[in-house]
Amino acid sequence: MSRWDKVCQLHRLLDRRRQPLDRNTLCSELDCSPATLTRLIATLRDEFGAPIENLPGAGWRYGADVRGRFELPGLWLSDDELHALALLDQLLGQIGPELLGRALAPVRERIAQMKALLPDDGHGLERLRLLPQGRREVRGTILGTLARAVVERRRLHFEYHSRGKDEHTQREVSPQRLAYYRDNWYLDAWCHKRRSLRRFAVDRVRRVTLRDKAARIVSPDELQRHLNAAYGIFAGLARxxxxxxxxxxxxxxxxxxxxxxxxxxxxxxxxxxxxxxxxxxxxxxxxxxxxxxxxxxxxxxxxxxxxxxxxxxxxxxxHEITNAEQAGIQHPDEIAPP
Incomplete structure (x- = not known):
């Protein structure tokens, strides 16, 4: 843990405790020597203006009048927290930045700036990978419209292509929620055509229109019973x-x-x-x-x-093997090593 990580951790320890923390406790929590603790306290107090009180024989604490209100300047993250944030940033880019569009762009730029604070300028983060499998392409404008309809509880009209039946149908739906399952997006909605709850693969949705009409609201219990009781992505009851x-x-x-x-x-x-x-x-x-x-x-x-x-x-x-193919297959024990 770097020196700055320990300063941040010391701040958190003092900020959430009413009673003073003695030297042994702080050294144990920070995994440091008494001499290092003295330097950390001086840094936090003198360089950042932390309201640290030293109670002889008891230890250190923040003054009661400012406890919970003093903050270190800027956004301070430990190396571990920053690495976790970098993974979250990768996940956001993977599942589709179209969902929140430009609204998150400043946040992701700030994350990129914070990555550069790491000892290796953030280059080591390139070795942190999220590996999607079987992801199907979703049009960003469609995903954004569906998300808006879910949040604002407005009806949608769209064309839907069913892979199983290979047919196109027009649907009027009341969206209930968006779900991300096995690297793909799904829309849970009340279908006014079928008069029941349905789950739609977002990548098969086309020509979406956001209606001004309010959506029908289905209770969370009913959604759970009809869409999440059974196994996997298929809706229905677990019979x-x-x-x-x-x-x-x-x-x-x-x-x-x-x-x-x-x-x-x-x-x-x-x-x-x-x-x-x-x-x-x-x-x-x-x-x-x-x-x-x-x-x-x-x-x-x-x-x-x-x-x-x-x-x-x-x-x-x-994969039935013919007699000729069987004759040409070598047993693993018969294959000569390279």
């Missing part, structure tokens, strides 16, 4: 519970993962891990299970198990 058993090798990862807010898991005697997950539409759950094949067994329900086996067999059918 089933999947019982999944993962191999001992894969269990070390899965046991620490959150698949659903109402999941239940337990270790089995043989080292495997059994996970119970609520779901409605099995589509996304099956996709996630295939990522773990052959390290997972679908125990129940029978319909989910059959669908999983069918997907596995279909995949094998696509």
């Amino acid at each position: 089933h519970t999947a019982i999944l058993r993962f191999s001992a090798a894969r269990a070390r990862w899965v046991a620490e993962e959150l698949w659903h807010t109402r999941q239940h898991g337990q270790w089995l005697l043989d080292g495997r891990y059994e996970l119970h997950v609520p779901y409605g539409d099995p589509t996304e759950l099956l996709m996630d299970l295939l990522r773990h094949a052959p390290e997972v067994e679908v125990v129940a329900p029978a319909a989910l198990r059959a669908a999983y086996v069918e997907r596995l067999q279909a995949g094998l059918g696509v």
Whole structure:
């Protein structure tokens, strides 16, 4: 921790305590020697004008009349906090700066200036990476309009292209919230055409018009019940519970993962891990299970198990190896090392 980090930490310690802090406590909190503590107190008091009181035999504190009101000049962040802020800045750029547009530009410029305060002029931040996967392109003007409609509770009209049915429909909706899920944006809205709650992939929205008409408001409980009760991005009620058993090798990862807010898991005697997950539409759950094949067994329900086996067999059918290909395949033990 740099000297300036310790000055900032000392300020925070004194600012939030009514009782004085003795030398041993401060040295322990700041991880410094008594001599260093003396220099830090002098810096904070003499260079920054901090209202430090020294109570003989008790320690140091801020004066009661200014406690909670004295601030260090400017925005002071520790190195750790600045690195965390840099990651947040990257995340903002990744999920779409169009959401807040120019309003955040001065803030991001200020963050860029603060990055330069790091010992290496911020060049080390280039090694901090957020790696999106499967992100689909969203038009900035559309995302901004949807966000405005959600905040102002106004209706929207747009054209929507359904990938599954490959059809275009006109929709009048009352937007409820925007959700960012697995690197993509979704709009939760009451659809006046279907007369029910729907979830729309924002990248499939076109020709948006912001209406002056007030949106229909759906309660948070109803939104949770219809859009977040089941598994993944698919809306609907969680009518089933999947019982999944993962191999001992894969269990070390899965046991620490959150698949659903109402999941239940337990270790089995043989080292495997059994996970119970609520779901409605099995589509996304099956996709996630295939990522773990052959390290997972679908125990129940029978319909989910059959669908999983069918997907596995279909995949094998696509990759069926002919006798000629089999003859040309070398066993790993037969491949000569380079």
